[in-house]
Amino acid sequence: MLRTIKPKNARSKRALDARLPKEVEDPRTTVFVRGVHTGDVLNGVMRDLMALKRPHAIAFSKKNDIHPFDAASTSTASLEFWAQKNDASLFVIGQTTKKRPHGLTFVRMFDNRVLDMLEVGIESWVSMADIKTPKSTPGNKPLMHFASDLFDTNPRFAQLKSMLISLFNGEVIDSICLAGLEHVISVSLGPSVPTSSSATAGAEDFSALPTVHIRTYTARLLASGTRVPRVELTPMGPSLDMKLRRHTPPDPELLKHAMQKPKLKKTDIEKGVGQKRKNKEVDEMGDLRGRIHVGKQDLNKLQTRKMKGLKGGDVETEEREGETEGQEEQEEEQDTDRRKKKRRRDSD
Amino acid sequence: MDVSGIIASNAAKYQPVEVEKETPLEVDPGLLLVTDLNPIDQEGYNANLEEHLQSLARDGVQALLASLFSLPTQRSDEGPLAQLPPPTTALPRAKPLPKPKPPTKWEQFAAAKGIQHRKRDKRVWDEERQDWVNRWGRDGKNKQVEEQWITEVPANADVDHDPRKIARDERKAKVAKNEKQRLGNIARAQGANPRGVRKEEIERTLTTARISTASMGKFDKKLDGEKKVRGVKRKFEPTEKSLSEEKNTSLALISKMGSEAKKMRREPAAEESVLNVRKAVRFAGKTRGGAAPARGAARGRGRGKGKR
Numbered sequence: 133m134l135r136t137i138k139p140k141n142a143r144s145k146r147a148l149d150a151r152l153p154k155e156v157e158d159p160r161t162t163v164f165v166r167g168v169h170t171g172d173v174l175n176g177v178m179r180d181l182m183a184l185k186r187p188h189a190i191a192f193s194k195k196n197d198i199h200p201f202d203a204a205s206t207s208t209a210s211l212e213f214w215a216q217k218n219d220a221s222l223f224v225i226g227q228t229t230k231k232r233p234h235g236l237t238f239v240r241m242f243d244n245r246v247l248d249m250l251e252v253g254i255e256s257w258v259s260m261a262d263i264k265t266p267k268s269t270p271g272n273k274p275l276m277h278f279a280s281d282l283f284d285t286n287p288r289f290a291q292l293k294s295m296l297i298s299l300f301n302g303e304v305i306d307s308i309c310l311a312g313l314e315h316v317i318s319v320s321l322g323p324s325v326p327t328s329s330s331a332t333a334g335a336e337d338f339s340a341l342p343t344v345h346i347r348t349y350t351a352r353l354l355a356s357g358t359r360v361p362r363v364e365l366t367p368m369g370p371s372l373d374m375k376l377r378r379h380t381p382p383d384p385e386l387l388k389h390a391m392q393k394p395k396l397k398k399t400d401i402e403k404g405v406g407q408k409r410k411n412k413e414v415d416e417m418g419d420l421r422g423r424i425h426v427g428k429q430d431l432n433k434l435q436t437r438k439m440k441g442l443k444g445g446d447v448e449t450e451e452r453e454g455e456t457e458g459q460e461e462q463e464e465e466q467d468t469d470r471r472k473k474k475r476r477r478d479s480d
Numbered sequence: 481m482d483v484s485g486i487i488a489s490n491a492a493k494y495q496p497v498e499v500e501k502e503t504p505l506e507v508d509p510g511l512l513l514v515t516d517l518n519p520i521d522q523e524g525y526n527a528n529l530e531e532h533l534q535s536l537a538r539d540g541v542q543a544l545l546a547s548l549f550s551l552p553t554q555r556s557d558e559g560p561l562a563q564l565p566p567p568t569t570a571l572p573r574a575k576p577l578p579k580p581k582p583p584t585k586w587e588q589f590a591a592a593k594g595i596q597h598r599k600r601d602k603r604v605w606d607e608e609r610q611d612w613v614n615r616w617g618r619d620g621k622n623k624q625v626e627e628q629w630i631t632e633v634p635a636n637a638d639v640d641h642d643p644r645k646i647a648r649d650e651r652k653a654k655v656a657k658n659e660k661q662r663l664g665n666i667a668r669a670q671g672a673n674p675r676g677v678r679k680e681e682i683e684r685t686l687t688t689a690r691i692s693t694a695s696m697g698k699f700d701k702k703l704d705g706e707k708k709v710r711g712v713k714r715k716f717e718p719t720e721k722s723l724s725e726e727k728n729t730s731l732a733l734i735s736k737m738g739s740e741a742k743k744m745r746r747e748p749a750a751e752e753s754v755l756n757v758r759k760a761v762r763f764a765g766k767t768r769g770g771a772a773p774a775r776g777a778a779r780g781r782g783r784g785k786g787k788r
Contacts, residue, residue, distance in 0.1 A: 137755060147761040153575040160574050217755055218763075221574035243576050277540035279516035281503075293515075294571060301511055302571055307561040308512070310548060318537035323522040342520075347533050351541060357494040360549045365538050367530075382572070390572035 151219050155394045159303040161220040163190045167227025168197055173234050173254055174226035180260045180370035181224060184300065186270045190218055198225060200237050200249055201378050208246055215244045222299060232377060238295045242390040248382040250295050252374040255343065263369035268315035268350055275313060276301050280321035288341065288376055315368055316349045346372040497542060505543040509551060510567030514544040582669040622651055
């Protein structure tokens with residue numbers, strides 16, 4: 133655990149302030165960690181992922197004895213330590229073993245604590261350098277494309293999708309230069325295997341899950357005769373084929389905190405952000421006007437000036453009403469008498 | 481006039497930009513994200529994988545671009561900027577939401593009275609110099625009296641009357657008052673009530689003073705509303721206890737004696753920390769193109785300009 137530091141000068145104060153929580157967050161700084169043994173494939177994959185992630189990427193060049201899924205090891209403590217020290221909130225850990233060759237683990241952090249983890253095994257890959265095409269500018273924001281129904285229905289793939297968006301595209305921006313869109317990261321799955329086999333195989337059998345294909349393309353925008361250009365893609369690399377392996381779902385309590393949203397500003401609410409905009413409009417003067425629904429008006433019950441001659445109903449009931457009114461009047465008189473007496477007594 | 485020829489030639493020249501899918505694509509322009517929820521076509525997948533993936537991606541990106549190009553734009557030096565809506569896909573945050581700053585005493589008062597915050601200009605107009613001068617700081621307006629080369633002295637002034645010193649003391653008193661209020665605000669924000677703390681302190685001093693006479697305050701005159709001094713009530717442990725209880729009390733006593741709070745001589749706290757501040761400064765500067773790191777934080781959302 134790191135000690136809290138009191139800044140000694142203005143520059144270190146600025147640096148520490150930059151690490152404080154913000155309402156609109158910066159992109160997640162990602163640390164690429166090598167495990168005990170990585171091998172050529174993982175080294176190459178991590179180098180290429182880093183090239184896509186730059187400049188918000190940090191490489192650990194030394195090997196680290198880290199086993200994030202092993203609860204008995206001190207790996208979680210290590211991750212938390214690195215997260216705090218490097219102000220990083222995402223880790224990509226490469227490790228190859230005999231049992232799990234070419235394993236790549238994504239670890240997402242919240243508040244310097246491990247939120248969730250996801251392991252994939254690299255089946256095949258083509259590096260960026262092997263595809264001889266123009267590359268995108270480092271630091272350019274990619275477009276992201278996910279293709280399969282499983283990203284919606286299967287929690288494992290929903291987690292993968294969320295993790296990859298956090299890795300490549302998590303930053304919220306409010307405007308973008310459309311001419312500057314350069315590359316696409318496309319994530320697609322193999323055809324889904326019938327669910328019956330996966331149900332019988334149990335949760336630990338990962339071969340039933342379809343392969344994940346990650347492809348990167350550069351996009352060319354061509355004239356189409358309309359406002360929207362026609363897009364053509366060229367493979368850019370890296371291309372990865374991988375299988376899902378172990379995972380840890382997020383802790384529900386921690387996730388609840390992580391999913392909190394900042395309070396909307398008043399101007400945003402007036403613009404209609406974050407809520408269904410119903411019966412509200414801003415007029416030319418900039419005033420917010422609302423429309424409310426007031427049931428159906430029954431004009432027969434409308435109270436106009438009271439006149440004896442206009443009273444409805446038959447004669448008999450009117451007479452009875454007259455009698456009762458007379459009694460009430462008498463009672464009222466008695467009441468007022470009593471009150472007067474009481475007042476006199478009080479004053480005495 | 482027959483325009484079918486022109487239409488046909490146009491169609492040949494330009495390729496279509498519409499994407500037709502069984503399930504419409506889910507587009508989130510705020511994150512530049514598109515999700516194609518159609519099941520994967522097995523035949524295309526088996527026949528030619530790369531071609532299949534590329535055509536899938538092209539269709540998705542085309543749909544995404546259609547929504548991006550329909551967004552309202554704003555002009556800028558580098559071309560039109562599309563104004564992105566807030567993202568609809570929920571992602572977990574990296575850090576918790578920033579806690580709101582506790583209001584200062586003035587802010588509380590202003591809120592209660594409905595006083596609007598008005599930003600005061602740093603510079604004020606100087607009639608004599610016919611120029612804008614700083615309100616405070618270098619060549620500040622508040623230092624004008626003490627820095628002018630000649631000052632009027634009243635006729636009945638003392639011999640040691642120093643108008644410059646008086647003006648300076650007045651200014652310094654304001655600074656000291658402001659600093660005191662700032663510290664008070666910090667103390668209040670941390671939860672301790674400064675009045676309560678001070679009251680306790682005074683009461684303790686008073687109690688000490690009361691028992692500090694030769695008779696330990698026995699023959700002192702009682703004041704109105706003076707409370708009786710309450711001494712410490714002694715409490716004795718029972719002489720016989722069960723073995724486990726006795727063991728626990730002894731252990732508690734030993735641990736209390738060895739604890740940090742009771743130690744007479746403390747080890748000095750380690751000054752060095754694991755976080756290298758200099759390195760953190762350098763790294764923060766590097767990722768933001770040499771700009772001051774806090775500037776990015778101050779600008780917040782306004783960093784969407786240009787290529788990214």
